[in-house]
Amino acid sequence: MAQENRVVVLIDMDCFYCQVEEKLNPELAGKPIAVVQYNPWKGGGIIAVNYVARAMGVTRHMRGDEAKEKCPEIQLPSVPCLRGKADISKYRDAGKDVAKVLQKFTPLLERASIDEAYLDITEPVQERLKTFNVNSVTTDLLPNTYALGYDNVEQFIADVHSYGSDSLEFDYEHAKQLLIGAVIVSEIRAAVYEETGYRCSAGIAHNKILAKLVCGMNKPNKQTVLPKHSINMLYSTLPLKKVKHLGGKFGYTVCEVLKITNMIELQVFTEKDLQNKFDEKNGTWLYKIARGIDLEPVQARFNPKSIGCCKQFKGKSALLDLESLKKWLTDLGDEIEDRLEKDALENNRTPKQMVVSFSTYLPDGRDVSSSRSYNFTDDDLCGEFFTKKALELVMDTTEGLKIKDEEGNRRLKAPIKFLGISVGKFEDNTESKKTKRIVDYFCAGPSKVASAKPKETENQDDKPKPCDKKSTEKEGKEYILRKFFQVSNKAPVENKPIRDLSEEKNIKEIVVESPLDKQESFFAKFLNKNTAQFTEEPKSSETVSDIVIHPPTPVCDVINCGENSNDTEYSGSTINDEINKSVALFEEDPTDIDRVSNMRKLLNSTMIPDVIETNSLPKNPEDSQIRNTEDLQEDTAINNKASTSKIETFVCSECSKTIEIDKVDMHADYHLALRLRDEERQQVRSERKVTSAPKIVPQQNTDNKSKKPSLDQSNDKNETSSIASFLVKIDDTTPTEKCAECGKRVPLDKFTEHLDFHEAQRLSREINRKPKPTEITGSAVKRKRKSASPVKKPKMPCKSIASFFSR
């Protein structure tokens, strides 16, 4: 069966959550309804609105309170709450009930979401045509049916009956199939209503994209057919972003790059055009969908491939201590257990993998997310397994989450904004004994499952014991805690030497360990070097090739500066000294006024002097809550120097964090690193998506103006931009070295900076880095992350020197 001649249907339940609520509570029938999510803020967030309420102006995105204003008599049933989070299981069950009805009509059913399913009914249509004459189709077989391009269904029926007499492009065979398809879909929808009481709408076309597209054109309780010859009419006014896959960033860049807004405008571009402007795959896909072609098959899938649950902890509700983390992971783990038990009983399958994901707030309020996976072994299935393993994964892989251990106050260093556990990679349970274990476990009865939770926390917490890693493996629930405190207990030991800040040697060791400490010297030097190069460059030079080509002198110095730089000595300075010292790093080049003033501006604007008296121990809880750059790294060492009698601090106006004076430079560089990362990302994106669109990738141009950075009167915003573009500027005559990391060709004399740039990317990525493998779970998760270490490998730069001299 040719893919282009399929009959594909999308069934979409009308305001599904509302219908479920109405069915469960018949008193609601006929009334305006909006389902709100538990969130008590301003009446809860509306996630579904029935059509009565829509008619009165209630929409999603509103809060419950707003809905009441628009429609005082509105009913606001709420999504139930279980374990502190929204519990949508009743909607999931209802969706499954519907899917079961759909499945009676074809096995080729793909559940697309809780309330949507694609059906490929090509076969049923062919079967029907064997015994049913299309000419006997009448409107009473097609209630609530619309055909795009026709005023009403009768006209479409008539067109089919007359072989499309009026239209040259009428594809009779295809239209006939769609018409029969529409008849079958009417029956399907009737069956759904009959058996579940739910109304739905449907789109009928020859592929998934189009079925989806037209399904929404007539709602509720309607179905819409899209004959081939109506596609262009539909496209002529259809915003491109309405098409599935084009509603996000990609669709936006397509519109920007091609300067179009409607689907029909895509048709003027050749396939090659589109492949050049985007990539091969996307170009071809765009070319085809512009002509109504979408070959993606309907997958036969009834059950979800993964089962997961997650929760956000936004803003003030971010998790700050170990207890909250444990609590929420327990709740999430319990939910997974519940749902997995049901799934095991219903589908006789077992997940082979678990993924725990989380995100933490950066000091500036943005967040970084991370995830770790674990492949189950057969011995894994024991009480509270998911919770324990999840906690283990989070704690184990995220040194940045290590607590600040002080006075029994067990705080997480980075506030957790999001937690999620999901399991997947299901395999069918065979008759073999091992895979049956999960069912055994779940069926074993409450005694085992409930596995009374001893109050293990308190005594363990205060007195962490040394533990033998091998023997405690997977033993009991205290295992996690014990392991945890073993780790966190090291902090004071590491801290001790640093208290005396004059001990340079100790500081250096710490600096080496901490990526963001390294960042300080890297970025200071990095920027400094750039300005130096610009100075040496003749200002009047006109061509790119004039950009100075001198040996990358400090390559090895820079590589090593993380280890031996004394930039990290800050002790005994005044605030202004520190600021000036930072600025001085950029003042060596008197010609680079912009950079100097910009940096000064940055420092002045972000650092608001705020001297605070601090006693030897942070009796004030707020003190321990200071979260700056290093807090997100694993380096607990520097933090704990609270023993100094008086600490001067600043408030960073970019991220509102309190920064101790000896971290001002680091902190400023940290913000710079974040900005650089963003730019690099944007650049990568534009290079990838619009490779041949010169307007989007100005950096790629080798035109004259791109080569005079020192004269560039750019403003603050463009300052870092110029740095980024500086890194990728290449000219034919420039000796280059291919970067092993990104494959780009980089001018030799900028190679060091280029490496530093990757360093910058890595730094921000490695907010959640894993500093060292832990033997205990070493078997669980592969961690062969290459070059995860922020410590520079001397290999690359040295190689670049060699190649420089060989040319």
Add this chain to the structure above:
DNA sequence: CATGGCGAGTCT
């Protein structure tokens, strides 16, 4: 702080 909790799929 302010659509949240999903689930699928792609890229590297």
Add this chain to the structure above:
DNA sequence: AGACTCGC
């Protein structure tokens, strides 16, 4: 394996 995108 993990980060990221898309859509409901």
